[in-house]
Amino acid sequence: MRTQRGFNLRGCGCSIIILAIIGVIVAGVLIVAAINLKQAQDATVKAYGQPVIDLCSNLSAPTVSSELPAGSKVAFLNADDKIVLDQYQKAAAADKVAADKSTLTHVVCIKKTQDVFHTDVYGSSSKYSCVQYQVSADAYVVDVKTGTVLKSSKIKGPTPPDCPDKTDKNLTETGDLPDSTTFLAWVFNQ
Secondary structure, eight states: OOOBTTBOHHHHHHHHHHHHHHHHHHHHHHHHHHHHHHHHHHHHHHHHOHHHHHTTSSOOOOSSOOOOOTTOOEEEEETTTTEEOHHHHTTSOGGGBOSSTTTOOEEEEEEEEEEEEEEEEETTTTOEEEEEEEEEEEEEEEETTTOOEEEEEEEEOOOOOOOOSOOSSOEEEEOOOOOHHHHHHHHTTO
């Protein structure tokens, strides 16, 4: 193909098409993620009701901490996304989880937080770094009838993945929420 003033018109057209395709794919992924989140939020509202979800807003630590009463039925909610947090909901014993609002006595509101665990710096001019973040669950057990926070705790997750010995770019390594065994032991006073 002929070029005009040093530009390869064929290559330019392909680049624009490739960028457009990548843009469409990224937009599609974001749309699918938003739809999935909305569906999960709608399912949570249907199962437990908006008033229960609203209990996970504006939480504060209790002045006096008390344990979860025996026979309680709970739901585990991600307080930020306002959805059921399956990691804990599915791991809890079936007789302790409320299937819907008719049996729900307490909601466990979970806010995911990240704290810097460690930072490694690379190169003589400290050009690059790797920051490790430890993820924690800021958890609140709330009585559904009264809206009272029974207890709260910041439960730290496992140590984040290690940074490499060398790197030629900035990196982040992020850990996970606390494992189900640790978290559920705190919730159910075990």
